[in-house]
Amino acid sequence: MIEVMDTTLRDGEQTAGVSFNADEKLAIARLLLEELKVNRIEAGSARVSSGEKDACAKICSWASTNGYADQVEILGFVDNGASVNWIADVGGRCLNLLTKGSIHHLTGQLRKSPQEHWDDIRREIGLARAKGLSVNVYLEDWSNGMADSPEYVFFLVDHLKDAGVRRIMLPDTLGVLNPSQTALFCSQMVERYPEVHFDFHAHNDYDLAAANTFEAVKAGIKGIHTTVNGLGERAGNLPVASAVGLLNDHLHQENSLEEGSLMHVCRYVETISGVRIPSNMPLVGEYVFTQTSGVHADGDKKGGLYQNALHPERFGRHRHYALGKTSGKANIVKNLETLGIELTPEQMQLVTRRVVELGDKKESLTPEDLPYIIADVLKGGHAPGEGLVHVVNYSLQLAHGMRPVANLRIQIQGETYEESSAGDGQYDAFMKALWKIYDRLGRRHPHLTDYVVKIPPGGKTDALVETSISWDLDGYSFKTRGVDSDQTEAAIKATVKMLNIIESRIV
Numbered sequence: 116m117i118e119v120m121d122t123t124l125r126d127g128e129q130t131a132g133v134s135f136n137a138d139e140k141l142a143i144a145r146l147l148l149e150e151l152k153v154n155r156i157e158a159g160s161a162r163v164s165s166g167e168k169d170a171c172a173k174i175c176s177w178a179s180t181n182g183y184a185d186q187v188e189i190l191g192f193v194d195n196g197a198s199v200n201w202i203a204d205v206g207g208r209c210l211n212l213l214t215k216g217s218i219h220h221l222t223g224q225l226r227k228s229p230q231e232h233w234d235d236i237r238r239e240i241g242l243a244r245a246k247g248l249s250v251n252v253y254l255e256d257w258s259n260g261m262a263d264s265p266e267y268v269f270f271l272v273d274h275l276k277d278a279g280v281r282r283i284m285l286p287d288t289l290g291v292l293n294p295s296q297t298a299l300f301c302s303q304m305v306e307r308y309p310e311v312h313f314d315f316h317a318h319n320d321y322d323l324a325a326a327n328t329f330e331a332v333k334a335g336i337k338g339i340h341t342t343v344n345g346l347g348e349r350a351g352n353l354p355v356a357s358a359v360g361l362l363n364d365h366l367h368q369e370n371s372l373e374e375g376s377l378m379h380v381c382r383y384v385e386t387i388s389g390v391r392i393p394s395n396m397p398l399v400g401e402y403v404f405t406q407t408s409g410v411h412a413d414g415d416k417k418g419g420l421y422q423n424a425l426h427p428e429r430f431g432r433h434r435h436y437a438l439g440k441t442s443g444k445a446n447i448v449k450n451l452e453t454l455g456i457e458l459t460p461e462q463m464q465l466v467t468r469r470v471v472e473l474g475d476k477k478e479s480l481t482p483e484d485l486p487y488i489i490a491d492v493l494k495g496g497h498a499p500g501e502g503l504v505h506v507v508n509y510s511l512q513l514a515h516g517m518r519p520v521a522n523l524r525i526q527i528q529g530e531t532y533e534e535s536s537a538g539d540g541q542y543d544a545f546m547k548a549l550w551k552i553y554d555r556l557g558r559r560h561p562h563l564t565d566y567v568v569k570i571p572p573g574g575k576t577d578a579l580v581e582t583s584i585s586w587d588l589d590g591y592s593f594k595t596r597g598v599d600s601d602q603t604e605a606a607i608k609a610t611v612k613m614l615n616i617i618e619s620r621i622v
Contacts, residue, residue: 118338122157127346137170150376161198175206216254218264290320301334314338356398504614561588
């Protein structure tokens with residue numbers, strides 16, 4: 116079985132601009148251990164800050180109460196017991212000891228001999244064990260060590276293998292390895308020390324973290340390190356989503372990861388970190404289960420010809436068929452089936468032509484736009500649901516030092532309602548006033564799941580803004596968008612589209 120140690124809370128937090136508070140770190144730790152079911156987590160670094168100490172104490176306390184105490188690890192340093200005492204003080208049970216894995220780092224940073232460094236390491240291990248801590252050892256810059264000074268690496272491991280450490284961790288600290296080097300160096304370690312549990316820690320500077328991890332596992336490495344969404348210093352670390360695909364579908368290695376929890380965990384960390392998941396990121400990106408080409412959609416209809424083993428249902432997701440200039444009849448049919456709309460062959464031809472025309476103009480289309488396109492093309496007046504909800508007027512007030520206020524008058528099914536509310540922003544105030552009306556009427560309404568604003572590169576203050584908002588109503592997920600030179604106006608336009616869509620479903 117391959118062990119997965121996730122270091123989002125330590126190495127991932129070294130992403131530029133990313134910092135988690137104590138409660139956020141605890142929430143992520145719980146998701147990783149309880150839902151995603153990684154084998155181990157690295158909760159933080161010793162002696163960093165008082166906030167880090169509070170966070171690690173919270174995590175260790177929760178872990179001890181809930182049976183995860185031995186799965187929480189903390190990075191520490193060769194510092195004559197200072198890290199050991201810090202970890203013991205927060206209730207930790209495992210020290211991940213950072214040592215120098217290349218002669219270049221040893222002489223350039225510590226200015227010590229290999230024997231002097233080993234003497235310091237051995238003393239640190241003894242202090243940790245005296246405090247009741249287990250010890251894993253990082254060989255920092257191990258990849259360069261194997262390339263430039265393998266005899267030094269072997270000197271350290273020759274001593275460490277009998278020093279009572281649980282694992283020796285082999286980091287590609289600077290992300291310099293390629294798959295051939297990884298295969299060679301990991302094989303050398305495993306063959307020379309078959310009794311040692313080695314972990315491999317990949318960085319993604321050359322976009323090779325997944326490929327290098329693949330080779331490390333093939334070579335006999337027993338543990339790998341990940342971060343959620345590939346967070347980490349510089350180009351980041353191996354994304355845990357990539358580890359799921361590698362281990363389950365290519366290496367067929369037994370592991371503890373729960374595929375069905377992957378999206379929830381990744382989306383949560385996206386929200387907390389403020390670092391968006393790239394739309395094309397494998398397994399968890401917005402577009403990875405979306406077919407755009409009409410040929411592909413047609414092939415899927417005829418037996419899943421353009422699908423692979425990464426079925427979206429494995430990860431709690433669904434396949435989508437995008438609309439644009441490469442869309443064919445099959446793409447549109449797939450979306451109409453979802454919306455419950457049937458068209459004649461002649462109508463389908465007209466709608467397909469219009470979708471392609473809009474795609475040529477770089478229009479961004481969603482399945483929820485189809486009823487409006489159909490209504491326009493077929494000259495049928497309103498799209499299904501359109502006009503059921505109409506904003507009569509509204510005013511938004513913004514004053515320095517005061518909360519924004521919205522006054523709203525809206526018409527639903529011909530009846531007019533008014534409400535006002537304060538909010539944390541103008542759009543928030545508008546939405547609070549809107550939901551007051553819906554709550555008063557006892558009407559269900561969706562909750563907002565994502566909000567994206569797009570402005571053209573180099574756009575000026577009067578540039579058009581496209582606001583795309585994702586919604587969920589009792590498991591029905593959809594997206595609406597609005598375009599305007601004012602961001603709040605664009606968001607309100609997207610919201611009105613949403614109101615008509617849900618009204619048509621309710622009535």
